[in-house]
Amino acid sequence: MSLFPKWFKPLRTVLPVCLLATAALSTLSPTQASATAPTGYTLYYADEFNDAAVNENDWMYRDAGPYSQGYNRKENVRESGGSLHIDFKHEQINGTWYNTCGGIISKKLFGYGYYETKAKLFNATTGLHSSFWSMGLSNHIAADNVTGLTAEIAAGNLPYYNQATEIDGFEHNSGTNGYDTGTITYVPGYSSPRQSVSTTPDAWHVYGYEWTPTAIKFYLDGTLVNSINTTTIPQPFAPANFWLTALGYSGVSDYSKLPGESEFDYFRYYAKSYPNANLLGNPQMEYTVKDTSKGYTDQDTPNWIETYDKDASFMTTTDTHTGTRALKHAKSSDYLVTTKQNLNGIANGTYQLSAWVKSSGGQSQSMMRVLNYGGPEMNLTIPATSTWTQVTLNDIPVTNGQATIAFTSNATSTQWMLVDDVNFSEVSATTVYEAETLPVTVSTGDSQANYADAPASGGSFNNLSGNAVGDYVQYTLNVPQTGTYTVYVGNRKAANKGIYQLAVNGTNLGSTVDQYAAASGYAESNLGTVTISAAGNQTFRFTVTGKNASASTYNLAYDYITLVKN
Structure with missing residues (x-):
């Protein structure tokens, strides 16, 4: 996914940020809705869907089937006329008739911020579930849903397991004049509030949701329609992939209405400064995988990426700083491993990274690191310590809206490192x-x-x-x-x-x-x-x-x- 401002190309033509809204909205008909982001946000990424085809550098497809009660197809997703179209068809595949559909998912992860799309949703008959939402991808989803996911995980771009909270800007079942907003959580012990909203889904509307450290707010044409106070109803945080999808969900009542489509005019993500808010997913290492039936274990590291000798990075319950779990680097043979998170859409500013650690010492390399923030790598060597000790990197000048937080060990079979309670946040006066x-x-x-x-x-x-x-x-x-x-x-x-x-x-x-x-x-x-x-x-x-x-x-x-x- 292109990153603003360095690689940002709205309308596939480089424009000053201040001209983006004018350039995009000037082509809209009077009947099309418009809205603006809440105060304090800056546009970080946009796809105006003005190309001849989907930008596959930014997006993956839902392209597998049968899935649910339909069939996801890459061929059902296209760009034309300045919009993204997801076609809903009834067609024969390998001798069998299916209700076909599809969708796109971002390759990069986004956390706190404001998400917005303008959409006109299929509503002529029952059978299509259109959605605008965020959810982290996990390895098991590759088998039945997302092409390219296995390669992204193998390349160290995405975590092996990254489901924490799903945020649904809208979920609309065709044939109805309303949609649902809310959250679904994948970490046990959290609530998942939902709320229905009445509207005219087959007319153009602007849908948005604002994800902050204290609330998740949902908007229709700039009007607040639902809010979840996350200080009283906690939702587990981890940066997530973004989705625009349309799936077959039940029987079609009138096949004469097909083919149809759900149409999206754009997707935009806005960033904002959240001083003192921890921007890492699962920083206390406490999240446990809910989908154990799909082959995950308690030693997996939700929301963290592992590269090189991946089996040398795992969760342990035998020694923690707080809570019941901590990250450990260790192996029965010599190893090199990095555990990291890639953050996108964070505000430029001065940051601090800290963690509580224990270490055997003696490693060729045992480091806490910050990379890809707009300057040369910053790191510190984790000292040998038999007691939990806090280490800190100060004055990290983020200038490009992103950063990679990493812990790296290059060690022998007798050497180990423990990490817990990691914090990466913008320093506020x-x-x-x-x-x-x-x-x-x-x-x-x-x-x-x-x-x-x-x-x-x-x-x-x-x-x-x-x-x-x-x-x-x-x-x-x-x-x-x-x-x-x-x-x-x-x-x-x-x-x-x-x-x-x-x-x-x-x-x-x-x-x-x-x-x-x-x-x-x-x-x-x-x-x-x-x-x-x-x-x-x-x-x-x-x-x-x-x-x-x-x-x-x-x-x-x-x-x-x-x-x-x-």
């Missing part, structure tokens, strides 16, 4: 943590609740119902970058609020703060600086130390916590 979204615990016998309030920075605040001195509310903040930070606290002040002392990871920070005020409102306190020596979860505990003589209770309330990197 300022991070705001909304109190109402954070994991929270309170002292025994007390309670906490969130309250909507329009003036609050996130539209609500968190309140501790305290009873006495010593009561506390504790928040967990995931701070992905080590360093020294200035801590600002957004206080919800009122007549029923007490006085508190903040402690970060058990050490008091700053002086006490009185949240009492005769009239309710908000005020920010600067509580000084704290040094975070290990990236990851940090505890911020606010303990009641007393109350103003005019205060009615020992309650405490918080709008946000802001960390500013010094």
